[in-house]
Amino acid sequence: MRTSTLIILSLGTLFAFTGCDLDDETDDARLDPDEAVAFRCGGTGCTQSPHVGTFNISNLSEDTTAVTSPDGTTSVQWTGLTKNGLPYAQLRVTDGARCEVSPTTAALGWQSCVGTVIDLSIAQGGQVTTAKMEIQDEMIDSSGALPVYKYRIKANLDPLTGQTSPKFQYDICPAGGEDGTRRVVMLPDVQATWVVTNFDDGLAELIPSTSARFTLACDGYAEAKGYTRGKVLPNTGGARNYGVADYNGFTHAMRALFRKQGTTSEYSALTEHGTPVRLKDLKNDPPLFDELDQTPPIIGFGVYLLESVYNGDVAVQSGRKGATCKKPYVDFPCSGNGEIEYPDGVHRRPEYSPPMTVIPGWSDLPDCDTIHLNAFGAVGVYGWYQGQCLPPE
Structure with missing residues (x-):
């Protein structure tokens, strides 16, 4: 199976709420600079999926055009990719769910994503917001039949106010992982989407996709646990598929x-x-x-x-x-x-x-x-x- 590859030219992503797993506790407290995105539940404000500011960012894509969210209100376009201050050309999530980047369009010299900054342009309701997120570390759980790669990603938008910060202060995931460090896993060849008729149900699932897409799932929450706990992947991973x-x-x-x-x-x-x-x-x-x-x-x-x-x-x-x-x-x-x-x-x-x-x-x-x-x-x-x-x- 092909790997998921993100070519940073004119690239988009798909937003989808991953919804209330309700397998974690609620926390409505206001956030301090280094605190996680609050678990929000109730009506349409129900989610513990990855957020950049107030925007849900569960699904990422290598498509060359911006993609609209399932509710039709939001689209996002990747506008830049750098590592250690140098421009990079591609990002991919391998069949083993590891994030890698390459400095060339020829896809040579794949490296760990750690240290990568992704520039985003987010459009909603006629307004465009620019944002950045940084992949700060990689943790590998090598126990069991499948290595599990977890990443800590922080963004520069306040998840409650949407205001821009000069630093990467805000985790895109709330607390909930075994180590309490709010990491995210990347599931290749799938995307999260609403599958129920009632939007307020707050539940979502993965659907099959090409290797052009992958889904971010917060560690400690239901959508990540098939990978982190069962050591299986939804649509790739060879024998662990x-x-x-x-x-x-x-x-x-x-x-x-x-x-x-x-x-x-x-x-x-x-x-x-x-x-x-x-x-x-x-x-x-x-x-x-x-x-x-x-x-x-x-x-x-x-x-x-x-x-x-x-x-x-x-x-x-x-x-x-x-x-x-x-x-x-x-x-x-x-x-x-x-x-x-x-x-x-x-x-x-x-x-x-x-x-x-x-x-x-x-x-x-x-x-x-x-x-x-x-x-x-x-x-x-x-x-x-x-x-x-x-x-x-």
């Missing part, structure tokens, strides 16, 4: 995405930041990721119980995305005396358990067939539930 729909299934699993009762296109996210779950790849044998062998979060005897199976494919389960099946546990494996436990299912959040009686529409889901779980989607979500277990004999 998970496919766009299945990658969206991973994103839905982190959000606990559930289709609203009586609708075919509107979805709700039922999770929150820090809720412990374990994920397993149901698509591949052997699985590309399987967290069930990790130490459970609660000390004692118990078992991982399946919450649900998630997918991002409209062809699965009559067009249902998100949670696709329910799993009642009438005979809890660790009940000891065989008493009835969890007959109405389990959910990662106590206020939504048992889901069959609390979440409208959950009881209408088909039963999860544990023999053929992959028929319901690519990602299984499990929680650790501690019962009245006796040590194994």
Whole structure:
């Protein structure tokens, strides 16, 4: 597969809200110069995706013309690329999701993006704003089957007021990563877009794209976690290529995405930041990721119980995305005396358990067939539930 290449001549980008993953906490505090973009949620102001000033900048492109945002209000054009004060010609995101730049149009001498400054021209409502952002560092997580490249990018626009600063003071991502440094990952060959009919839902997905486009996803948030946690990529990466729909299934699993009762296109996210779950790849044998062998979060005897199976494919389960099946546990494996436990299912959040009686529409889901779980989607979500277990004999 080709790499994503950005040629700095007359170049554009596509804006798209990546929306409320609701798998992170809200923070409406005003920002200090070195603080992250605030997590904003409520109505159309709901996003924790990368921002340059007040502008969402999730998708980037090598297209030679400016591209309009999904809501039709914003377009952006790349006007310059420099590294260490010298002009550079190209930027690309490789099949392994690493950002590189080259000083020549012949694409020779590819180097790390660290130290690169990108000039932007942003048009909205007849007004044009110039902005800059700087790729300040690169962190490589080499654990697992796929190296994960994370970048810290800062911009010169205040994310609340939109005013220009003489310095790169503002992270384009809010806090949320494991190291708390507000890094971003770059997902090649996809772009983020709204896929629901109700704009206020604040949920977005990735869609396939050519190597001309890539998507910025903030570390610690649902859209990045397929890459950072599962070590898979949506549309590239060789053996770690998970496919766009299945990658969206991973994103839905982190959000606990559930289709609203009586609708075919509107979805709700039922999770929150820090809720412990374990994920397993149901698509591949052997699985590309399987967290069930990790130490459970609660000390004692118990078992991982399946919450649900998630997918991002409209062809699965009559067009249902998100949670696709329910799993009642009438005979809890660790009940000891065989008493009835969890007959109405389990959910990662106590206020939504048992889901069959609390979440409208959950009881209408088909039963999860544990023999053929992959028929319901690519990602299984499990929680650790501690019962009245006796040590194994």
